[in-house]
Amino acid sequence: MQTAVNKEAYHELLPQMLCRHGLITGATGSGKTVSIKVLAESFSELGIPVFLQDVKGDLSGFIEKGVASVKFKEHLERVGVGEPDYQTYPTVFWDVFGELGHPMRTTISEMGPLMMSRLLKLNDTQMGIVYTVFKVADDQKLLLLDLKDFVALLDYVSANRKELITDYGMITMQSVAAIKRKLLMYEQDGLACLFGEPALDMADLMKCDHGKKGTIHVLNAKELSHNPSTYSGFLLWMLSELYEQLEEVGELELPKMVFFFDEAHLIFNQAPPYLLEKIEQVIKLIRSKGVAIFFVTQSPADVPDEVLSQLGNRIQHVLRAYTPKEQKAVRVAADSFRANPKFDTATIITQLGVGEALISFLDKAGVPKPVERVWMMPPKSKIGSSDEASILSNMKNDRIGSKYDSAVDRESAFELLKNRIVQKETEALEMTRSNKHQSKTRKRRTDTPMDKMLKSAATAIGSQIGRTIIRGIMGSLSKR
Structure with missing residues (x-):
C-alpha cells in the first residue's frame, strides 16, 4: 500500500500492521486532511471500511473523480510521480442533525x-445521580431512549428518593435540578436529536x-x-460499542475497519x-x-503518553515553533x-512544505522504521468538498x-411511567x-410503599405530563 514517496523509494504502510494504530499530526494547513484522504482511499481499495469525520467540510469529495488542474500537475512534477488513476469511492454520509447526511443516533x-x-x-x-438513574432503569426494565425518558426518570427518582435511599443511596433534589438544567441547555443547543x-x-459501518x-x-x-464534549463523547461511545460488539479475532492480515x-x-x-x-x-x-x-491532531503532545505508546504508525506534517510551548511540542514530536x-528530525519538522511529512511505519516484525522525509501520494478522488446536490443524490x-x-418513538420509560401513574390515579x-x-366505620385501606412511590411521581415527571394526566382523569381531551 504505497502511501508516500521520496527520491530513494516508495514507502508502504503494511496492511497487517494497521491494527497497531496510527497518528497523523501537523499544524493547521499542513496537509493532514489530504493524508487522511489518501489513507482512506487506500484502505477502501483493500476492501476495508473506513469511518472518519469531516470537521472542516472538505472531505466529501470521495464521490467525485479527481481533476488534473495546473496546480495539481505542478505538484505531481515536483513530487516525481505520474497522474493517479482518478476514481470515486463508495461513500455514506452521516449527520447527527440529519442535514447533509443520514441521522446518526444512539439511545440514552x-x-x-x-x-x-x-x-x-x-x-x-x-x-x-446519573448512575443511580441508570440502575433504577435497569432494575425496573425501563428503556431510556431519548431525553424525555431521561428527564422522566430523573423526576421519578427525585420524587421517590426517600423510598429509594436504602437500595440506591442518597439522592439530593439540588443535584437532580442541576442535571436537568444541563439537559435543558443541551436541548436548546439542538443536540436532543x-x-x-x-x-x-x-x-452498517x-x-x-x-x-x-x-x-x-x-x-x-x-x-x-462546536460542542467538544458531545463530539468526543459520541465518538468514544462508537469505539466502545465496536469493542463490545465485535468478536476476538487476534492478528489479521487486514483489519475489519479503520476508525479515524x-x-x-x-x-x-x-x-x-x-x-x-x-480510553487507554x-x-x-x-x-x-x-x-x-x-x-x-496538531501535535503528539496532545495525546497522553500511555495512548501515544500504542500508536505504531506515524505521519508528521510541519509544526510551527514561534513560542516556547510550540518549541517544546516540536521536541516531543x-x-x-x-x-x-x-538529518536532524527536530529541525526538519519546522521546514516541511505543504504535503510533505516525516513518516515512520512499522515493519513486518512490528518494529518502527527510521523516520523518513517524504511527499504524501496524491489522492485519486476530488480534493475538497462536493456540492450539496451531489451529496443529497x-x-x-x-x-x-x-x-x-x-x-421512531416507541414505548419507553416516559410512556411506561405515565401509564403507571394514570393507572394508579x-x-x-x-x-x-x-x-x-360503604360504611363510614369501615377502615380505609393503607397504601403500600409502592403505591406511595407511584402516586408521588404523578406530580414529578414534568408539568406537561402532569397536566395531560389530570385532564385525562377529569374527562377532558388530553393533549399530546
Whole structure:
C-alpha cells in the first residue's frame, strides 16, 4: 500500500500492521486532511471500511473523480510521480442533525452513565445521580431512549428518593435540578436529536460495496465539533460499542475497519483520570477485535503518553515553533520517531512544505522504521468538498436512508411511567367512588410503599405530563 514517496523509494504502510494504530499530526494547513484522504482511499481499495469525520467540510469529495488542474500537475512534477488513476469511492454520509447526511443516533441506555455524564460535563456528585438513574432503569426494565425518558426518570427518582435511599443511596433534589438544567441547555443547543431510534447499528459501518471496495463513512462534524464534549463523547461511545460488539479475532492480515478520530485533542482535554484509563484500555484491546484507530491532531503532545505508546504508525506534517510551548511540542514530536542519521528530525519538522511529512511505519516484525522525509501520494478522488446536490443524490442511492431517515418513538420509560401513574390515579378515583357506598366505620385501606412511590411521581415527571394526566382523569381531551 504505497502511501508516500521520496527520491530513494516508495514507502508502504503494511496492511497487517494497521491494527497497531496510527497518528497523523501537523499544524493547521499542513496537509493532514489530504493524508487522511489518501489513507482512506487506500484502505477502501483493500476492501476495508473506513469511518472518519469531516470537521472542516472538505472531505466529501470521495464521490467525485479527481481533476488534473495546473496546480495539481505542478505538484505531481515536483513530487516525481505520474497522474493517479482518478476514481470515486463508495461513500455514506452521516449527520447527527440529519442535514447533509443520514441521522446518526444512539439511545440514552446505550450511551451509558459514564459517557452521558461526559456529554453533560457533570461533576462527581451529579455523575453519581446519573448512575443511580441508570440502575433504577435497569432494575425496573425501563428503556431510556431519548431525553424525555431521561428527564422522566430523573423526576421519578427525585420524587421517590426517600423510598429509594436504602437500595440506591442518597439522592439530593439540588443535584437532580442541576442535571436537568444541563439537559435543558443541551436541548436548546439542538443536540436532543442525538438520542432516539433507530439507533446506529455498527454492522452498517462494516460493509463493502459490490465492487469489493470498503465503504467510506463520512460524519459531517462541522457543527457537532462546536460542542467538544458531545463530539468526543459520541465518538468514544462508537469505539466502545465496536469493542463490545465485535468478536476476538487476534492478528489479521487486514483489519475489519479503520476508525479515524479527527481533532483527537478534544478527547483528552480535561478528561478525568478514570476516563483516560478506560480510553487507554479500549485502545489497547480493540486491536484484537480487528479495528485500527488513527488519531489526528496538531501535535503528539496532545495525546497522553500511555495512548501515544500504542500508536505504531506515524505521519508528521510541519509544526510551527514561534513560542516556547510550540518549541517544546516540536521536541516531543521529534523524540517520538526512531532517529535517522541523515538529518536532524527536530529541525526538519519546522521546514516541511505543504504535503510533505516525516513518516515512520512499522515493519513486518512490528518494529518502527527510521523516520523518513517524504511527499504524501496524491489522492485519486476530488480534493475538497462536493456540492450539496451531489451529496443529497448520493444519499438517495446508498440504501441506508430507508433504515435511518425516519425517527421512531416507541414505548419507553416516559410512556411506561405515565401509564403507571394514570393507572394508579384511576384506581384511586374508583376507590373513592366505591367508598361513598360503604360504611363510614369501615377502615380505609393503607397504601403500600409502592403505591406511595407511584402516586408521588404523578406530580414529578414534568408539568406537561402532569397536566395531560389530570385532564385525562377529569374527562377532558388530553393533549399530546
